[in-house]
Amino acid sequence: MASVTVVGTGYVGLVTGVCLSKSGHTVTCVDIDPKKVDLLRSGRSPIFEPGVEDLLAEGIAAGTLRFETPANGWRDLVGDVTFVAVGTPMAPNGSADLSAVRAAVSSLAREADRPFVLVMKSTVPPGTGAALTERYLRHAATPIAYVSNPEFLREGHAVDDWFHTDRIVLGSDDAAALETMRALYADIEAPVLATDVTSAETIKYASNAFLSTKISFINEIANLCDCIGADIDAVARGLGLDARIGAQFLKAGIGYGGSCFPKDTRALDFISTLNGYQFTLLKSVIEVNNRQRLLPVVHLTRAMRDMHDRSIAVLGLSFKPDTDDVRESPALDIVPLLVEEGADVRAYDPIAAPVLLPSGARRTETVWEALDGASAAVVVTEWREFMDLDWARARELMRDPAVVFDGRNCLDSARVSAAGLTYMAVGRPGAHRGA
CATH class of the missing domain: 3.40.50.720 (NAD(P)-binding Rossmann-like Domain)
Known part of the structure; x- marks a missing residue:
């Protein structure tokens, strides 16, 4: 030893x-x-x-x-x-x-x-x-x-x-x-x-860049599905069954975050430029990922027209479940954007590290405190707590139009809709409206 x-x-x-x-x-x-x-x-x-x-x-x-x-x-x-x-x-x-x-x-x-x-x-x-x-x-x-x-x-x-x-x-x-x-x-x-040393270093960056590319690719297909009425879940399943492609990292949503993918894709782009090569594909991957973070704001603006003085619940601050890491989390972009639209934002996460939220946003101790009086909820992190949430109780607490934007396509859309909520997601066909 x-x-x-x-x-x-x-x-x-x-x-x-x-x-x-x-x-x-x-x-x-x-x-x-x-x-x-x-x-x-x-x-x-x-x-x-x-x-x-x-x-x-x-x-x-x-x-x-x-x-x-x-x-x-x-x-x-x-x-x-x-x-x-x-x-x-x-x-x-x-x-x-x-x-x-x-x-x-x-x-x-x-x-x-x-x-x-x-x-x-x-x-x-x-x-x-x-x-x-x-x-x-x-x-x-x-x-x-x-x-x-x-x-x-x-x-x-x-x-x-x-x-x-x-x-x-x-x-x-x-x-x-x-x-x-x-x-x-x-x-x-x-x-x-x-x-050799340099090849080992490149393997790390190439691996993260490839996985980031798969995520941005499926998000582009999801955005196309929204335009043509296809179901991204079915499309992703069809892609994933091809052994040459594989099912991992084909989950559509609001994009990747964390300490690795954003940092490493940008670093590889920088290295390429520094060495005289324009990595066009990687630049597009980064652009797509940045754009995906706008989707909750775009969809909620269409659904409510005006978010001024409305309460919005943001569910999830960590960049993924089972970690307290908030580095490059989509929530850190989404919360300020909602505040800029005039919303009163209440954010909840079970264990995420402390984050500095803008004036007009605050963190709550429970998911129910975040949802109480909210006109809409944005699921940013696919915590099991949100996937198993009592959405009927949530509907009792929320105000009209009672929209749930599923930024990770992780919720049971039928169950959310049956609770009387308006369900929206990324690349899933249409909005499911509750009774």
């Missing part, structure tokens, strides 16, 4: 740490935020991710998992395998902000006093590994092997994805480092693809 260090305890870093600890490795997770480190030492997770807190408690109890800050330097924190899993947020120009990556790698290269394998788990643009090696690692006092090991974790399913992944991608020109990584993942049954 290896001695492992994970730099960064965000979604990727913390999942990496607790899962490697579960596999029996001795893991040290490092973060510059002492409050977060104290929280983790107490066995509490700073993020909501199913299974993480259980593995956290298990690792601490077994003595295979500890948490530290680099307050006294990195020398005693470097493991045989050291993962960099810090954030690479989107810069204003669409590129990936690599300042945290560079800071971590430069510190490790400068202070390490023994050889180790540096594994890049953060999502970095193609060419980053080569640049980091040339700038920092080649001149380090001790040999450092570099491996690109992109993650393919879905928030809300990250622990299961770790242990049951479709593939493990390892990019390196160091044969010994690749063998070290194969041994590290020996308990995971999945194909291992060994490539």
Whole structure:
């Protein structure tokens, strides 16, 4: 078993740490935020991710998992395998902000006093590994092997994805480092693809860009269905039964969000432009996704003509269910747009992280508080709570015209309509009007 260090305890870093600890490795997770480190030492997770807190408690109890800050330097924190899993947020120009990556790698290269394998788990643009090696690692006092090991974790399913992944991608020109990584993942049954560093980095971006393209494509077909009267659910089923296409990511709605797809598609577009290539398809994917977020406002404006002084319930703030992550959530665009139209917005989410809402919008403690007196409800996140909601009770609380816009096509339209509500969705034929 290896001695492992994970730099960064965000979604990727913390999942990496607790899962490697579960596999029996001795893991040290490092973060510059002492409050977060104290929280983790107490066995509490700073993020909501199913299974993480259980593995956290298990690792601490077994003595295979500890948490530290680099307050006294990195020398005693470097493991045989050291993962960099810090954030690479989107810069204003669409590129990936690599300042945290560079800071971590430069510190490790400068202070390490023994050889180790540096594994890049953060999502970095193609060419980053080569640049980091040339700038920092080649001149380090001790040999450092570099491996690109992109993650393919879905928030809300990250622990299961770790242990049951479709593939493990390892990019390196160091044969010994690749063998070290194969041994590290020996308990995971999945194909291992060994490539050069830049190809591994590109696989991550290409994967997210392709999935984003599937989402935007089915949303374009859904918009066409609205025009011609076809049913997007039937169309998507027909597409998905083709083994060459597959059924995943063919759910029409108001578009993708989160920490990966929006950031990575824009970063890949930026990289393409920087290298003299116009990635026209990807630009269209981004444009379609941005436009989908307007649909609730467009449909509600048509249904009510004037939203001034009307209450609108927004159901869901996280970008997807089973996570508290609100990064790039469609709700963060939809709520301000509704407020600009004059609506009084009340937003509800069972666990989403705190968000700054504009004046004219507030967050409620329950779904019923959000629906009370609302003229319309917009389902932004497909939480099970909304899918199982007592819509008859909702109708008693809501005011006319009592519209429900299903932004995720996740509700039983017949059940919503039978409750006396006007049901609207994306690409489903017509609006179902209640009695």
